[in-house]
Amino acid sequence: MNVSLCRDDATYAAGGFLKASWRVSRVKLEELSSVEVSVLWYTEGKGDEDLSVHYFRRYDTAQLRHLGIESHQPIECRLPPSPLSYRGHLLKIQWGIRVRVFVEEGREVVAEHPFYLIARKPEPVVFAETLMAELAQVPIPAKQPLHRRLPAVIQRWRGRAGRVS
Amino acid sequence: MFVFTLVVVAQWMMPRIGLELPDEARLVLDSDLARGGGHQWGRWIVALLSLASIVSGTIGLGYRLMHLGFSQERISAQKGLLSRLGAGSAIARNKPSNAQGETENDVDSELVGDPHTVDDYPQLPSVPRAPALDESPGERLRYRLASVSSGHSSVFGAAWLALMWNSVCVVLLAVAISGWWYNRPRPVLAMLLVPFSGVAVWSLKSFLRQVRGIAGVGSTVVEISDHPLEPGGTYRLFVMQMGRMRLRSLRVELVCEEESFFRQGTDVRSDQHVALSKELLAESPVRVDPQAHWEQQLEFELPANVMHSFSATNNSVRWRLVVSGEARPWPSFCRSFPLVVHPPLMVPPNSPR
Numbered sequence: 001m002n003v004s005l006c007r008d009d010a011t012y013a014a015g016g017f018l019k020a021s022w023r024v025s026r027v028k029l030e031e032l033s034s035v036e037v038s039v040l041w042y043t044e045g046k047g048d049e050d051l052s053v054h055y056f057r058r059y060d061t062a063q064l065r066h067l068g069i070e071s072h073q074p075i076e077c078r079l080p081p082s083p084l085s086y087r088g089h090l091l092k093i094q095w096g097i098r099v100r101v102f103v104e105e106g107r108e109v110v111a112e113h114p115f116y117l118i119a120r121k122p123e124p125v126v127f128a129e130t131l132m133a134e135l136a137q138v139p140i141p142a143k144q145p146l147h148r149r150l151p152a153v154i155q156r157w158r159g160r161a162g163r164v165s
Numbered sequence: 166m167f168v169f170t171l172v173v174v175a176q177w178m179m180p181r182i183g184l185e186l187p188d189e190a191r192l193v194l195d196s197d198l199a200r201g202g203g204h205q206w207g208r209w210i211v212a213l214l215s216l217a218s219i220v221s222g223t224i225g226l227g228y229r230l231m232h233l234g235f236s237q238e239r240i241s242a243q244k245g246l247l248s249r250l251g252a253g254s255a256i257a258r259n260k261p262s263n264a265q266g267e268t269e270n271d272v273d274s275e276l277v278g279d280p281h282t283v284d285d286y287p288q289l290p291s292v293p294r295a296p297a298l299d300e301s302p303g304e305r306l307r308y309r310l311a312s313v314s315s316g317h318s319s320v321f322g323a324a325w326l327a328l329m330w331n332s333v334c335v336v337l338l339a340v341a342i343s344g345w346w347y348n349r350p351r352p353v354l355a356m357l358l359v360p361f362s363g364v365a366v367w368s369l370k371s372f373l374r375q376v377r378g379i380a381g382v383g384s385t386v387v388e389i390s391d392h393p394l395e396p397g398g399t400y401r402l403f404v405m406q407m408g409r410m411r412l413r414s415l416r417v418e419l420v421c422e423e424e425s426f427f428r429q430g431t432d433v434r435s436d437q438h439v440a441l442s443k444e445l446l447a448e449s450p451v452r453v454d455p456q457a458h459w460e461q462q463l464e465f466e467l468p469a470n471v472m473h474s475f476s477a478t479n480n481s482v483r484w485r486l487v488v489s490g491e492a493r494p495w496p497s498f499c500r501s502f503p504l505v506v507h508p509p510l511m512v513p514p515n516s517p518r
Contacts, residue, residue: 014508038238043480046436047425050477052291056242082508083291086472089438090423091480100236108236119396119509 001025001111003097004072010115014081020113021072022099029069033102035059039077040098041117045091054080085116168198169215175199176208293476295393295505303388305403305462310387310486310502320375327368334358334365382498383408383453385488393505394484397469402445404488405460406453413491414449415459418442420487420501421471426479440482441471451490473508 006019022037039055055077059067067073075097086093096114103109175194179186186194193199201207232240288294303309337358344351383406390401404417421441427434445465453459475482484506489499 036236036238038242040238040241043477045425045480047427048479050479051237051241052477053238053242053245056238058239080290082289082473083475084473084508086475086482088423088440088472088482090425090436091482093475098238100238106234 001099001101001109003099003111003113005097005113005115007115010113012079012115012117013120014079014084014117015120016079018075018077018079018115020075020097022075022097022111023072024069024099024101027069027101027103029065031103032064032069033061033104035064035069035102036098036100037073037075038098038100039075039079039095041083041093041095043091043093045088047091079117081120083117084119166215166219169212169219171199172201172208172212172215289473289507291475291477292507293474293481293505303403306388306390306401308389308392310389310392310504312385312387313485313501313503320372320379323368323372323375327365327372330361330368331365334361337361378498382410382490382492383455383458385500387486387488387502389504393474393507394467395507396467396471396473396509399464399466401462401464402486403460403462404446405458406451406488406490407455407458408453409455410453410490410492412449412451412453414447415451415488415490416444416448417446417461417463418444418487418489419465419467419504420485421506422483422485424481424483441468443468445486467506469509471506474504474506 002023002025004021012018018039024032024035035058037055037057037059038053040051040053042051043049055075057075083093085095094114095117096112098110098112101109101111171194176199179194197203198211199208201209201211204210235243301309301311337354341351341355341358344354386403386405386407388403391398394400402417406412406415419442420439423438423440425436427436443465446461446463448461451459472482474484484504486502486504487499488502489497491497
């Protein structure tokens, strides 16, 4: 099984979109009973485990036959604003994509790809229309061409050379 | 099932059939349980209680059978879907057509968390809701924080122990004195009375100390400029201590605490760990008068890289302000005021004004 994320650093902003894909290989389609794909968080640590599924999709045999397991299947969901990933002393909040494959005879195989959910970055400041109009009226000083700036530059260099000697 | 059958057979079937039963069977059918204690409504109550047990057991068994072979994620997703349906039905009362249609589609395809459905997250999942601070505006600052009462229930335990132990001691003392009075001394009882009296005095002292701790220390008022809090934000705080006392020291701390519950055998145990403790104010000595309350206004900054408040079934991250005072002759006190810290940039605008 292969789960791949759209971001190399596996870090997503809270409230943002998650795009990923999964694929099952080296297993015959006839052997598969169903596949469950979930985006979830769970706790690790001293306390009993808490788990909450944010995105869940179950594919039965007919759906898997229709999709074809050889190709990458997309996962797309909007992440919630909380809880953020956390690594504390007693508990750890871990986000991940979990793919559970049910094979015939009741056996199941699980693959998981963890990722980090971090606080949303501040959005760029949007100026009001009036402020934008005022800013447009502010005269921007034009950059002087080099041949006009050249005497002043030479004078500055001479001054520095005199101080050094 | 047995009790329900017994009541039905004894009260409704046997009088109609008129069957001759052996004595052993008649003894069972005439028992108090089958007759409901002989009271007029007794058999109905017994029948209803046994029927309720049968129904709850059947529902529990059906639920477990329905989820047999389900993965942990699937059960959790169904629970989430049910809660969303509950929330959706509340929304559907306002918007009958749209919301119901979406939820039905979700159930059919077993898809939870569809990216195409618009969800503005009015609530933050797993973040506890701020208490109803909108209804308790402060006098100096915007919100007045509610205190968590601690130790009030233990005073009843101490009172019960002191009352019972002292009553027993008084009775035993009376018996011992009457023995001396009527020339039938009981030396063993008299010797036992010495440690018994010691425990009695200790329990009475403990009770009085707890009463003094509750009644002697005046109330503490804490107000804050904004709530819920956001990491990196700056907030103003107003603290007021009432009563009449001299404190050796008074401290105000901002505390972040992790709490975990775990099972050990059949017991449920908990463990706490202070993840962050920031002293906001420390003053000593402090004198509090009924005419001049001790009050202080301060400003503090919540660190930027801290965890928001988190609450799940077995684990939680809690924030609180702790006001503690060390006093003589009054006992020291410690009062905590829960806070809610939201993830950054997620604070909804609200104001009590």
